Amino acid sequence: MTTPFMQAVDARSAEAISAGALLPVEAEEVTLESGGLAFIVRHVKALAKKQELPGGPRDPNFNPFLPPDPALTVGPVGDQHVAILNKYPVCERHLVLARTEFAEQTTPLELEDFRALAHLLSASGGLGFHNGGAPAGASQRHKHVQWLPSAPGNASLRMFRPVLDPDVREHTVFIHLQLPLRHCFVRVQAGKGVDEEVSARSMLQGYQRALETLQLSPDEQGNLPPSNMLVEEGWMLVVPRSREHFADVSLNALSFGGVLYVRDQQQIEAIREAGPLAALASVACPI
Numbered sequence: 192m193t194t195p196f197m198q199a200v201d202a203r204s205a206e207a208i209s210a211g212a213l214l215p216v217e218a219e220e221v222t223l224e225s226g227g228l229a230f231i232v233r234h235v236k237a238l239a240k241k242q243e244l245p246g247g248p249r250d251p252n253f254n255p256f257l258p259p260d261p262a263l264t265v266g267p268v269g270d271q272h273v274a275i276l277n278k279y280p281v282c283e284r285h286l287v288l289a290r291t292e293f294a295e296q297t298t299p300l301e302l303e304d305f306r307a308l309a310h311l312l313s314a315s316g317g318l319g320f321h322n323g324g325a326p327a328g329a330s331q332r333h334k335h336v337q338w339l340p341s342a343p344g345n346a347s348l349r350m351f352r353p354v355l356d357p358d359v360r361e362h363t364v365f366i367h368l369q370l371p372l373r374h375c376f377v378r379v380q381a382g383k384g385v386d387e388e389v390s391a392r393s394m395l396q397g398y399q400r401a402l403e404t405l406q407l408s409p410d411e412q413g414n415l416p417p418s419n420m421l422v423e424e425g426w427m428l429v430v431p432r433s434r435e436h437f438a439d440v441s442l443n444a445l446s447f448g449g450v451l452y453v454r455d456q457q458q459i460e461a462i463r464e465a466g467p468l469a470a471l472a473s474v475a476c477p478i
Contacts, residue, residue: 194315197315199265200274200284204283207262207263223463225466227369231449233281233344254331256335267291271290271292274288282340282344283340285339288304294333295413295414296333307336308422345450347423351367352426354367355426362377363378364376372471376426377401377426379425381423382424398429419443420444421447437470437471437473438462438465440454440470
């Protein structure tokens with residue numbers, strides 16, 4: 192069932208595409224197996240346009256969230272976030288949940304960030320994620336998390352589920368032996384039907400448990416080492432990062448959810464030649 196919030200997302204999307212404020216999703220994809228896991232490599236045309244347009248990624252004089260483009264703004268989510276259509280979407284209903292006041296993207300996620308995610312996850316399921324800093328694929332300094340719906344071909348933690356025990360206690364830490372990189376999964380209360388406040392607090396505690404497990408702590412300025420966080424239907428994955436690119440392909444949190452997004456055919460071939468797991472290992476931290 193579509194919620195009133197998602198109806199507002201769809202209405203705003205249609206208006207924004209009609210006005211030219213939002214790029215429609217145009218993508219081609221291939222499936223590559225690596226280490227017993229199936230990855231999708233998706234060529235999204237909007238990503239090439241993202242590099243070309245004024246006010247693009249990492250322009251220090253441009254903050255697309257303060258204020259957000261009215262044509263892309265869905266509305267408030269909680270007291271400290273606003274839902275914005277991602278101008279360069281990787282799928283339909285791709286949302287940014289941005290802080291209403293500036294904070295650095297590299298600071299640790301807080302309860303309010305997880306409350307914003309819980310508002311969507313509890314009502315509609317899907318995947319919440321965070322790119323913690325430029326080496327983790329963040330293109331903006333302004334603090335934000337993102338959300339994708341659950342749909343065929345979208346990034347997800349589903350490919351890891353066969354070895355994740357659903358009966359373990361909350362905040363149990365799990366290491367996936369097929370991932371040749373530093374990471375950890377944590378069991379959390381998150382997903383469709385879970386009470387929002389319960390979910391937000393569970394995700395925060397799970398996130399803090401992951402940071403402790405991976406020995407990630409803020410520096411004197413309050414910034415964490417770069418990392419990615421993904422959360423979906425009872426599990427959270429956190430991956431420390433060493434750099435952003437593999438063969439000129441920017442890899443963000445969604446790459447660890449089984450979908451690598453590229454700008455052109457040459458980037459697909461680079462990933463095919465190396466293998467998706469090798470590509471991910473090259474931008475993560477070694478075990």
